[in-house]
Amino acid sequence: MTAIEFRRVSYHAAGRVELRGVDFSASPGDCIVVFGRSGSGKRALVKLVSGALRPTEGAVASGPGPLPAGYVASDGGLLSNLSLLENVVLPVVYHRRLARPAALTAARALLEELGVADQADNLPARSGVGARRLAQVARAMLAEPAAYVFDEPLDELDAAAARKMREVLRGLKDGRRAAVFISTGRLKAFLDWGERFFLLSEGGLTVFETRAALLESADPEVRLFLD
Amino acid sequence: MLRALAVDVGRRARRGLAGVGRFSRFVGGTARAAANPARLNPRVLGKVLLNQVRFSGLHAAPLTAGAATMIGAVAIIQSFTFLTGLADDYIGSLLVSVIIRELGPLVTAIILIGRSGTAMATETGSMRLNGEIEALEAYRIDPAAFIVLPRLVGAVLAMLALIVVFDALGIFGGFLVALTRMDLSLALLLGRVLEALTPRDVLLSALKAVGFGSAIALLSCSFGLDVEPSPTELPKAVTKAVVASLASVLVIDGVIAFAFYL
Numbered sequence: 001m002t003a004i005e006f007r008r009v010s011y012h013a014a015g016r017v018e019l020r021g022v023d024f025s026a027s028p029g030d031c032i033v034v035f036g037r038s039g040s041g042k043r044a045l046v047k048l049v050s051g052a053l054r055p056t057e058g059a060v061a062s063g064p065g066p067l068p069a070g071y072v073a074s075d076g077g078l079l080s081n082l083s084l085l086e087n088v089v090l091p092v093v094y095h096r097r098l099a100r101p102a103a104l105t106a107a108r109a110l111l112e113e114l115g116v117a118d119q120a121d122n123l124p125a126r127s128g129v130g131a132r133r134l135a136q137v138a139r140a141m142l143a144e145p146a147a148y149v150f151d152e153p154l155d156e157l158d159a160a161a162a163r164k165m166r167e168v169l170r171g172l173k174d175g176r177r178a179a180v181f182i183s184t185g186r187l188k189a190f191l192d193w194g195e196r197f198f199l200l201s202e203g204g205l206t207v208f209e210t211r212a213a214l215l216e217s218a219d220p221e222v223r224l225f226l227d
Numbered sequence: 228m229l230r231a232l233a234v235d236v237g238r239r240a241r242r243g244l245a246g247v248g249r250f251s252r253f254v255g256g257t258a259r260a261a262a263n264p265a266r267l268n269p270r271v272l273g274k275v276l277l278n279q280v281r282f283s284g285l286h287a288a289p290l291t292a293g294a295a296t297m298i299g300a301v302a303i304i305q306s307f308t309f310l311t312g313l314a315d316d317y318i319g320s321l322l323v324s325v326i327i328r329e330l331g332p333l334v335t336a337i338i339l340i341g342r343s344g345t346a347m348a349t350e351t352g353s354m355r356l357n358g359e360i361e362a363l364e365a366y367r368i369d370p371a372a373f374i375v376l377p378r379l380v381g382a383v384l385a386m387l388a389l390i391v392v393f394d395a396l397g398i399f400g401g402f403l404v405a406l407t408r409m410d411l412s413l414a415l416l417l418g419r420v421l422e423a424l425t426p427r428d429v430l431l432s433a434l435k436a437v438g439f440g441s442a443i444a445l446l447s448c449s450f451g452l453d454v455e456p457s458p459t460e461l462p463k464a465v466t467k468a469v470v471a472s473l474a475s476v477l478v479i480d481g482v483i484a485f486a487f488y489l
Contacts, residue, residue: 052361071365076358091366094268094373136362143366 001063003028003146003179004049009058010203011044018044020203021058026196028063028146029176033194034183035225040200043151046183047071050149063146067091070140070178074152077136078124084135085111085120091143103142110138115164130161137168147179148172154189169193187225253371253449257379260372272377279381283343284388291338295393298330299400307408318405319419326397327420327428328488329480332435335389336443336476339382340469344447347378348468351451352461360452375448383440390436431487435480442475 005025011018018041026032036042047053048060050071062068071077078087088107092098098106111117116131116138124132133153140148153169154162172180173193184190187197197208201221208214214222260267302325303318351374354360360370402416450468454460 047361047365050365051367052365067366069365071362073358073362077362079359079362080353080357090271091368094271094366094368096268100270139366149365 001028002026002061003030003063004069005061006048007059007061009048009055009060011041011048011053012056013044017203019048019055019200019205022205024198024205024207026147026179026181028178030179030196031173031194032179032181032196032198033187033190034181034198034200035185035187035190036200036221037224038185041203042183042185042198042200045198045200045205046149046151046181049147049181067095067097067143067145069147069149070143070145072133072136072140072148072150072153074155075129075132078132080124083121083123084116084127084131087124088135088139088142091139097143107138107142110141111135114138114168115160128158128161129156130158130164133157134161134164134168137165145178147181149181149183151183152185153182249453250446250449253375253452254445256369256371257375257445260369260376263372266369267372267376272373275373275377276381279343279378280384282346283339283381284385287338287342287385287389288392290342291335291389291392292396294334294338295326295331295396296400296403298334299326299397299402300404301400302326302330302397303401303404307404318401318409318411318416319421320423322398322401322416322420323423323428326401327394327424327432329484331390331393331397332386332432332439333476333480335386335393336435336439337473338389339386339440339443340447340472340476343382343385344443344468344472345465347382347444347447348451348465349461351448352454352464353451355452355454356456356458356461370452374452375445378448379441379444382444383437386436386440387433390432394432427487431483435483438479438483439476442479443472446471446475 003026006022009022010020022045034042034045044053048055050069051060051062052071054060078084079090082090085104085107088111089098089100089103092103093100097103108117108120111120111134114134114137116127116134119127119131119135122131124135127135150169153165157165169180169182172178182190182193191211194211194214197211197214199206199208199219199222206219208217208222215226217223299322302321306321351360354374360374363370363373398416398420399413402411402413405411405416447468450464450471454464
């Protein structure tokens with residue numbers, strides 16, 4: 001089964017080509033680290049995977065179900081007029097995947113597991129960056145998508161939230177029930193996590209199918225992130 | 228000099244046409260969302276709608292009532308200045324023409340633009356800038372259904388309710404002033420107003436409420452959601468929403484007046 005497939009995908013924004021003719025597919029269990037410089041197009045790629053953007057050309061096919069991807073943005077990404085708990089349940093209640101009482105119970109349990117249950121009833125603006133991001137994780141997990149998309153998952157997190165985030169990533173990776181995409185500008189922090197590595201440079205995609213292939217690469221763009 | 232002017236005009240015209248195209252697509256998207264009730268969740272959207280009606284309707288009622296009382300009173304005071312022998316026979320027709328047909332819907336629309344239109348444009352623009360709209364799209368929650376539709380319905384319902392409040396208080400304000408010059412009871416005045424009021428007036432008031440409320444909500448949400456990705460663009464988007472809403476309300480009002488009263 002394919003969790004997500006890109007077919008000749010290009011994306012243009014404000015007259016600029018952010019992605020050019022990108023092809024790949026990912027299966028449940030794949031852990032893909034997407035890296036590149038700022039402005040290389042990696043944010044466009046993860047947003048296309050998540051469904052937050054639509055391709056200008058080509059097609060993105062995703063797994064079955066109304067919620068194919070769970071997106072965890074580096075900042076924002078939660079409705080500011082809803083509490084963290086209401087944000088977590090919104091997609092599954094809106095798409096009638098779960099009745100509201102059952103969704104609230106499951107969401108509280110997830111927030112408890114992630115260590116942010118005490119902030120469940122806070123608005124995002126009254127919560128810390130760690131709680132906000134972990135609430136996004138809870139929202140994604142409740143939706144049980146075919147792919148998880150993390151945009152700079154460890155940025156700005158304190159030690160406790162970063163440790164929790166690593167546990168989440170480890171659990172998702174080991175669970176192998178969904179594809180996991182991690183977008184980062186700091187490759188070394190995620191070198192041990194990835195099984196496949198996507199380098200984005202000026203909108204073009206280079207795929208390294210194994211960690212060994214990445215480490216052996218002489219591509220100056222790769223060396224910039226490794227050396 | 229002339230060439231530069233022509234280029235500038237051409238550029239503005241092209242930008243204007245592109246804006247019209249974008250707005251048409253936006254309206255089309257909202258219509259598609261409304262036409263697909265199976266994909267709407269009434270329980271979730273009902274809460275958003277209720278908040279909108281509360282803010283745009285209930286919270287705007289005191290301001291509307293105050294404005295209506297003053298405007299009704301002033302309309303009658305001004306009438307006394309040029310119609311020295313204004314009889315109670317005519318006061319009903321005057322209030323119907325001035326308050327119910329024209330000022331009620333128009334002033335209510337201006338209040339709606341000032342309070343709710345600006346709030347909608349700011350809120351939706353902030354949601355775009357904060358990545359909230361992208362998050363909704365990522366979870367397949369159509370912003371046209373979740374953001375725009377409840378605000379559109381809420382604005383129309385609020386317009387209808389506020390026009391009724393405006394008309395009632397406008398007539399009351401007129402009555403208070405008329406009392407100083409005439410031997411008039413409220414029951415008599417209401418009788419005169421009801422005699423002058425035709426079903427067409429009521430229907431056209433409702434039509435204006437739907438037209439004005441829809442235009443204000445759609446334009447405000449459209450400019451907010453289309454905001455360029457920079458915080459400095461948000462005030463510009465709100466200003467554009469207000470200007471476009473005012474212009475559209477005046478155009479709709481003019482079209483209705485020409486079509487039905489000329």
